[in-house]
Amino acid sequence: MLIPLVEQGLEKLVRAALPLPEQVGAVSFDPPSRSWAAQLSRITVSMFLFGIGRSPQPPRPMADRSDANGRVQRRGPLPMIELNYLVSAWAGNVRDEHELLGDVLGCFLTHQAMPAEFAAPGLLSTVQIALAPADTPRVKDVFASIEGSMRAAFEIVLTTALDVGAWADAAPSVQRIEALTAPLPAGAP
Numbered sequence: 001m002l003i004p005l006v007e008q009g010l011e012k013l014v015r016a017a018l019p020l021p022e023q024v025g026a027v028s029f030d031p032p033s034r035s036w037a038a039q040l041s042r043i044t045v046s047m048f049l050f051g052i053g054r055s056p057q058p059p060r061p062m063a064d065r066s067d068a069n070g071r072v073q074r075r076g077p078l079p080m081i082e083l084n085y086l087v088s089a090w091a092g093n094v095r096d097e098h099e100l101l102g103d104v105l106g107c108f109l110t111h112q113a114m115p116a117e118f119a120a121p122g123l124l125s126t127v128q129i130a131l132a133p134a135d136t137p138r139v140k141d142v143f144a145s146i147e148g149s150m151r152a153a154f155e156i157v158l159t160t161a162l163d164v165g166a167w168a169d170a171a172p173s174v175q176r177i178e179a180l181t182a183p184l185p186a187g188a189p
Helices: 002-017 034-038 094-110 138-145
Strands: 025-028 043-054 061-064 072-077 080-090 126-130 153-161
Touching: 002 025, 002 043, 002 080, 002 094, 002 153, 025 034, 043 094, 094 126, 094 153
Parallel strands: 025 043
Antiparallel strands: 043 080, 061 072, 080 153, 126 153
């Protein structure tokens, strides 16, 4: 459920920042293939998820919560993952596409994390937004692999915690500590 929650937030952020109302343009998460592009009838921001992997960031720390009966539950650290998106713009002409792509780029450069008002309530951590370096051939490789026509595009990397691991009842809290003493055996130093 994590990826749809992240994508809901991405679409809300892009629509609000540009602005791009639904009646004016689309936000798509489909692969930008030639057949997909042939069906477009209005300006579109394409954000195609092409890579998922574990982030080098440390896991999110262990968490506690209380269940409905007031018992404390605990679960282990949550791993951080990275979602790689190819972002491109589609419009009637190249000038409009570049203008739209520039607006989307500005949106992601302005927001290093998804603002709370756009984040879905089910997300366990913030969603960090970073622009990938432009010196990688990944954009060309992605377009080639989906049989899309090459165009101006950039890659964003979103990092968030992955909701894995079951909650388990925590051990009862320590109420009292007692010290036990015993005499030293004869001859002990």
